Amino acid sequence: MPAAVLSREEVVQRILLVFREHGYEGTSLARLSQATGLGRSSLYHYFPNGKEDMANAAMSLVGEWFVDNVLAALNSEGNPKQRLQAFTSKVSEFYHAGHLSCLTDVFSVGEAGKLFQHHLAKRIGGLVASIGTVLETSGLAKAEARRRAENAVVSIQGALVVSRAMQDNAVFLRVLREMPVTLLQA
């Protein structure tokens, strides 16, 4: 794609990193250009609608990765506890051990919130449903499974915010470590 040195996916990966770090409105074309090594014109060549296109590409990429890794871990072989451990392991990877923000968080603010709200709600909802299914498998009643699944997503998002604000990922790591047991306890 860029003179055959970076694939489209690699370019979008870098774009994604910028959005996760600076949010939608804090991300400028200048920064995207620098991060990808592509000039403005090249960016518009690949993403005709500019910033919004790039944000959509980032959303899609991160969505695929999430399905293929995080959700796949939830649906993997093994008992509920093993699946939840595989899940939290992938979550930690997904957020670089708490050092990277969640796109769903930073895109839910301001202008981007309006652009992506539908996607964001669907993603949160899908994750809650997937965790809930695992918890039902473990024998929890549907309502309680859903309640705990919501709490899990809340804890992940909250731990990311707290870790970012504190500039210390210790809370994020602890919350993830304790999560499988907490979710399954009687």
Place this chain on the structure above:
Amino acid sequence: MPAAVLSREEVVQRILLVFREHGYEGTSLARLSQATGLGRSSLYHYFPNGKEDMANAAMSLVGEWFVDNVLAALNSEGNPKQRLQAFTSKVSEFYHAGHLSCLTDVFSVGEAGKLFQHHLAKRIGGLVASIGTVLETSGLAKAEARRRAENAVVSIQGALVVSRAMQDNAVFLRVLREMPVTLLQA
């Protein structure tokens, strides 16, 4: 302050609302001007360093409100459960039942993160410490009290993010409702 129609505090209140809704980089002087009814020149008259000054004023105001109301509830008369209930009640008020974002969240992203990181970390830390003190009063060991206090802050922040992304504050309300009991249970 603006021809004696709004006090400085009222002006900062409105500025604060804009920042909470749009984040730091998503907030423009045009929006601040509109929200306050003050022309650009007037804004610079009261806040010589422009946007950064206004953000600092918003941070200060929200910090005072937090100390005078939320932390005051934690330190109020009564047993731990009553104090935690007073606390969650103020928290709900503080975030307009989950409809308003936390400044600590939206200011921890991008450019603003660098500007305010010190303040943000101190605020989160202070809140954790205050909740922890109440939990110690209830008989919990220091380490466990701190662990639960961190979890409380994580849950609040996470519930705000999830509610914002879902455009539905049900999760926020439930998390707050369950919080006093969860924090104190054996």
Place this chain on the structure above:
DNA sequence: GTCTATACGAAGATAGAC
């Protein structure tokens, strides 16, 4: 204190040469 006017750069976006 507030207004009008304006400077100035940044940001998003496009055109056309190569």
Place this chain on the structure above:
DNA sequence: GTCTATCTTCGTATAGAC
């Protein structure tokens, strides 16, 4: 596909009149 140049709008900031 990438570059240079350009355009427009927006955002921040200032000056000076009232």
